[in-house]
Amino acid sequence: MGMKLSHFNFELPEELLAEYPSEERDEARLMVLNRKEQTIEHKMFKDLINYFDEDDILVLNNTKVFPARLYGNKEKTGARIEVFLLRELNPETRLWDVLVDPARKIRIGNKLYFGDDETLVAEVIDNTTSRGRTLRFLYDGSYEEFRNKLTELGETPLPKYIKREVQPEDAERYQTIFAKEEGAVAAPTAGLHFSKHLLKRLEIKGVKFPEVTLHVGLGTFSAVEVEDLSKHKMDSEEMHIPESSVEVINDAIAKQKRICAVGTTVMRALESSVSSKGTLNAYDGWTNKFVFPPYDFSIANTMVTNFHTPKSTLLMMVSAFAGHEFTKKAYEEAIKEKYRFYTYGDAMLII
Numbered sequence: 001m002g003m004k005l006s007h008f009n010f011e012l013p014e015e016l017l018a019e020y021p022s023e024e025r026d027e028a029r030l031m032v033l034n035r036k037e038q039t040i041e042h043k044m045f046k047d048l049i050n051y052f053d054e055d056d057i058l059v060l061n062n063t064k065v066f067p068a069r070l071y072g073n074k075e076k077t078g079a080r081i082e083v084f085l086l087r088e089l090n091p092e093t094r095l096w097d098v099l100v101d102p103a104r105k106i107r108i109g110n111k112l113y114f115g116d117d118e119t120l121v122a123e124v125i126d127n128t129t130s131r132g133r134t135l136r137f138l139y140d141g142s143y144e145e146f147r148n149k150l151t152e153l154g155e156t157p158l159p160k161y162i163k164r165e166v167q168p169e170d171a172e173r174y175q176t177i178f179a180k181e182e183g184a185v186a187a188p189t190a191g192l193h194f195s196k197h198l199l200k201r202l203e204i205k206g207v208k209f210p211e212v213t214l215h216v217g218l219g220t221f222s223a224v225e226v227e228d229l230s231k232h233k234m235d236s237e238e239m240h241i242p243e244s245s246v247e248v249i250n251d252a253i254a255k256q257k258r259i260c261a262v263g264t265t266v267m268r269a270l271e272s273s274v275s276s277k278g279t280l281n282a283y284d285g286w287t288n289k290f291v292f293p294p295y296d297f298s299i300a301n302t303m304v305t306n307f308h309t310p311k312s313t314l315l316m317m318v319s320a321f322a323g324h325e326f327t328k329k330a331y332e333e334a335i336k337e338k339y340r341f342y343t344y345g346d347a348m349l350i351i
Contacts, residue, residue, distance in 0.1 A: 003293050005227045007324065009310050010331060017161055018344035021173045025195040029339055029346040033322055033330055040330055042337065045193045045347055048304070054206030056258035057248060059300065061188040061265045062211040064179035067154030067171075072112035072122065079105060081112055083122070083135070084157065085150070086185060086218060087238075094137040094146060095125065099218070103131040115153050120146075157185055159343050173344075183215035183238060189343050190263030190304045208252075210245035214238070214265040214287070224311055234288040234313065239269045241283040249299065250279045258351075260302035264314045267291070267321070270299040292316040293324050303350045307334055307341040322350045 022028040026046040033040055052058070068085040082101040089095040100106045106124055112135070114120040119139065126134035139146045156170045176191035177199070199209070219235025226232050249270075252259050261267040272287035273280060278298045290313060303321055308314040319327040330348070339346045 003229055003316075003319075003324065005224055005229060005311055008312070008315050008319065010328075010335075012310055012341060013335065016335065016338060016341045016345075018340035018342055018346075019162055019164055021192065021344040022340075022346075025173075025177075025193055026198045028193050030193075031330060031334060031339060031346070031348045033326065033348060033350045035322060035326065035350065038326060040333055043349075046195075046198055048349060049198065049201050049205065051302075051349060051351060052202060052205065052207045052258060052260070055208065055252065055255060056260070057208045057210060057252045058202070058260045058262050058304075059245070059249065059266045059270065060176070060178050060191060060194075060209050060211050060262050061214050061216075061269070062176075062178050062180045063184040063188060063213050063215050063265075064182040065157065065175055065184045065187050065216075066182050067151055068157040068185040069155045070114055070150070070153055072114040074105065075111040075113065077105075081106060083112065083114075084185070084218070085154070086132075087183075089134065091143060094139070094143075096122075096135050096137065097128065098133055098135050099131045100133050101131065103133075106133060115149075120149050120153065159186065161342060162344070178209075178211070180211075181213045181215075181240075183213075185218055186216040187343065188214070188216055188263045188265045189306045189345075190266075190347060192344075193304075193347050194262075208248055210248040211242075212245055212266060212269045213240040214269040216265055222313075224313060224316075229290075229292045229316070232290060232313070234290040236286040236288040237265075237268075239272065239283060239285065239287050241269060241273055241280065243282045246280050246282050253279055253299070258302050259300045260304060261300035262304045264305055264317050267297075267300055267303060267317060271297065274298040290316075291320050293320040295320040297321060305348050305350070306343070307331070307339055307345050307348065309342060318348075318350070 028045045030043040030045045070083045084099040086097040110124045112122045121138045122135040215238045217237045272289045273283040
């Protein structure tokens with residue numbers, strides 16, 4: 001029997017869940033794990049520059065979070081309903097997959113009204129899961145005006161563990177500075193630590209930044225419910241690996257350079273498109289790859305990631321990469337040293 005869910009459980013003190021980001025992006029703490037030496041060092045994120053040289057690469061996820069959380073009112077009763085936009089099913093018909101809360105009140109045929117002027121209306125077309133619904137948005141303007149309206153009414157979809165109100169600065173800080181391709185409902189959090197200044201300094205050193213796109217879905221936060229990990233099903237997420245990035249990455253593989261996956265999303269994207277020769281292929285589609293120990297990684301030999309919550313698929317991937325016992329030791333150390341966990345928390349570099 002391989003690893004079980006219970007191997008990834010630990011006591012995480014609530015006060016270590018980061019409610020706010022660090023003051024400056026690159027001034028979060030950085031724990032450096034050296035797999036070969038089995039050492040743990042405590043640094044600042046901007047010290048990352050000391051671990052990369054010319055022709056090393058940092059693979060970035062350029063997905064962009066859209067303001068996915070809307071608040072509407074139900075017709076007749078006026079009850080306040082939270083609508084979380086998961087994905088657009090059809091731009092023509094303005095059909096969306098969403099989650100609604102409280103869900104028990106929302107039935108097929110109900111209408112929801114958004115905004116003070118109520119110009120945006122949605123009709124419930126289908127029940128997909130206990131909380132999931134398919135909505136058709138009714139709006140008079142063009143598609144572009146409709147999308148602008150969603151952006152105007154939506155708010156930054158901070159994870160549920162953050163209990164405070166969303167602040168204006170969250171719109172900027174819950175987005176990486178290299179975010180381009182809109183489609184994520186959660187930020188690829190390891191990338192949040194990169195400042196313009198740090199990227200510039202790395203670039204001057206000759207480090208390259210090929211990009212991939214993996215649109216992070218809410219499945220990222222889904223708890224694993226099965227003790228036997230081989231039975232867990234990951235949600236599918238849309239991903240794209242362009243030919244231009246493939247060339248840079250395969251060149252680095254050939255030269256045996258440091259290839260760093262910035263975040264679990266990048267690692268998952270890379271591992272979802274490996275050729276029989278152990279190089280990367282271009283890709284356009286979806287992935288539901290679940291990486292847990294034991295696992296042999298083909299592309300990246302270095303990883304930047306945040307500190308993850310107990311029993312999460314993200315922690316399982318990190319354990320597969322750093323080694324289970326070493327990861328456990330590092331997490332014990334992180335708790336002792338009061339590292340900040342989760343979305344707005346501190347970072348780890350595994351070399």
